[in-house]
Amino acid sequence: MVQPITVSTLSSHIAQILERDELLRDLWVTGEVSNWKRAASGHIYFSIKDSGATIGAVMWRNSAVGHSWLPDNGDQIIAHGYVGLYPERGSYQLYVNRIQPAGRGQLYARFEALKAALADQGLFAQERKRPLVSVPQRIGIITSADAAALRDILRVLAARWPLVDVLLFPTLVQGVDAPRQIVQALAAAHxxxxxxxxxxxxxxxxxxxxxxxxxxxxxxxxAYAVAQSAIPVIAGVGHETDFTIVDFVADFRAPTPSAAAAAAVPDRTEISDQLRQRQRLLLEGAFRQIDVAQQHISQLQGRLRRIAPQRQLDQRRQRLTDRTERLHNDYRYHLHNFRQQLTSATARLQALNPHSIL
Structure with missing residues (x-):
């Protein structure tokens, strides 16, 4: 009789066989997702099946957090990992470290469905988008703290408008936890x-x-967090050919992070050129007004010379003097006549006085 072995020994032997198989140590498996469950620990448990078989699968949290997209039940996927034994249950399963859709069609279908739903709600309407502040004093940046995108944004801001204050609200920008953190970063900015x-x-x-x-x-x-933002949002996600839902919801879509920074602030070189241009126009306008004023003064001086106000004043003074003299002469003449008439009348009255006759 063959010496019996323990269950643990058998499980260990099977595990070693699985580990030595090169195919099972590094493989891609395609199938339909079912029984999808994310535990409180962050680990994800699910099954992958096709028409003939089903295999259990697990994705540990440290692998899951690196995925921006994760499937739902019914999605066709391609999963990468290795096959190992789960001793407690005596079953083999696929330990997944990478997962992607089996063809981009599913992702695009989801994208278009959400895009259509949000468009019906008016979230993409141009009239709800707010204008950007032309010369901002303070800008909030929501991105990864160690991302190249942040360095590009800061470089462009410093070159174009170094007077602006910049505040970073760091977040994951990829992985299963990224959406929640982006929403939290928007709330923190507000x-x-x-x-x-x-x-x-x-x-x-x-x-x-x-x-x-x-x-x-x-x-x-x-998308809802961006749409509900009380502060204008510039989306600078990916490259010029990349489009996301956020691009449609944001108040302004820039093709790259660097372009987003350029859209957020004015260019100090352009501002300096504009100021010099305005200064030149102001000086030209002032000189034109001075020329017009000088011409007007010259015209007034010519008119003054033609009408000779001093001569006219002298003439009027002379006429006033003459008239005053004539008035005095007339007064003296009439006063003399009045006195003569008064003397004559007095003499006649004296002659007729009865006392004088007696």
Whole structure:
């Protein structure tokens, strides 16, 4: 009789066989997702099936957090990992470290469905988009703290308009936790704006990547958070050919993070040129007004010379003197006549006085 072995020994032997098989150590498996469940620990448990078989699968949290897109039940996927034994249940399962849709069609279908739903709600309407502040004092940036996108944004802001204050609200921009963190970062930016110092603009950005990498910016909760923002939002996600739901909801869509920074602030070189141009126009206008005033003064001086006001004044003074003299002469003449008439009348009265006759 063959010596019996323990269950643990058998399980260990089977596990070693699985580990030595090169095919099972590194493989891609395609099938339909079912029994999808994300535990409180962040680990994900599910099954992959086709018409003939089913295999259990697990994705540990440290692998799951790196995925912006994760499937739902019924999705066709391609999963990468290795096959190992789960001793407690005596069953083998697929330990998944990467997962992607089996063809981009599913992702695009989801994208278009959400896009249509949000468009019907008016979230893409041009009339609800707010104009950007032309010369902002303070800008909030929502992106990863160690991303190249942040360095690009800061470089452009410093070159174009170094006077602007910049505040970073860091967040994951990829992975299963990214949508929640982006929404939280938007809320933090609004809290800062209302309680500490007003933000004029928010830049929401990340660098380029695949549709799966950018999937956090196609999240419905993120779209609503951007649409409800009281502060104008500039979306600078991916490259010029990349489009996400956030691009349609944001107040301004920039093709890259660098372009988002350029759209957020004026160019100091252009401002300097504009100021010099305005200064030149002001000086030209002032000189024109001075020329017009000088011409007007010259015309007035000519008119003054023609009408000779001093001569006219002298003539009027002479006429006044003459008339005054004539008035005095007339007064003296009439006074003399009056006195003569008074003397004559007095003499006649004396002659007729009865006392004088007696």
């Amino acid at each position: 809290h800062y704006s209302t309680t500490t110092a007003a933000l004029d603009t928010i830049i929401l950005a990340r660098g380029g990547g695949s549709i799966e990498d950018l999937w956090a910016f196609n999240d419905e909760a993120v």
